[in-house]
Amino acid sequence: MTALYVVLAVVALLLLAVVVSYNRFVRQRNLVQESWRQVDVELRRRYDLIPNLVETVKGYAAHERTVLESVVQARTAAVDASGGVAAQARAESQLAGSLRGLLAVAENYPDLKAAGPFQQLQAQLAETEDRIAAGRRFYNGNVRALNTRVEAFPSSLIASTFGFGKAEYFEVDEPEAREPVKVDFAQ
Helix, strand or coil: CHHHHHHHHHHHHHHHHHHHHHHHHHHHHHHHHHHHHHHHHHHHHHHHHHHHHHHHHHHHCCCCHHHHHHHHHHHHHHHHCCCCHHHHHHHHHHHHHHHHHHHHHHHCCHHHHHCHHHHHHHHHHHHHHHHHHHHHHHHHHHHHHHHHHHHCCCHHHHHHHHCCCCCCCCCCCCHHHHCCCCCCCCC
16 A cells, blocks of 8 residues: 555656646746747837938938848848748848948048937947847747757657747848958058
């Protein structure tokens, strides 16, 4: 009879361990989803700032139409991006490149750089970019924790049994960030 109690206790402990592990997966999955929503809020904020920035530059640099159009097209592509985190990251990379081009155009117009509305928009955009980067780090940290649990033993057994999978990292490809800094003292 005591053997039966021991077996029942072991089964109960194993069942409890499965329930606890399952609940941790649910919490981590929800945390990943919540952190993605936070990144998405900041991306939307940037999308809302871009038309104002384009209109401000357009008033000063009417002949820079191709740069302005590329920013608008990249913004539209980023807003409409679907297909998961990887598709959003590709669209964000294109948008970041277009914005760099727009800000480079603004460098050619001292009156524009000195204009209050442009400076305010540029400051808001820089703040938003910082918030996006912080949100991306938070999201990627949560993804790392979930992916580690999905791959680690024995939680991998629970993950495969209940269909928990790895999440995608949000990595914006910025080729300039990977290139070495060029220093030129000849100027």
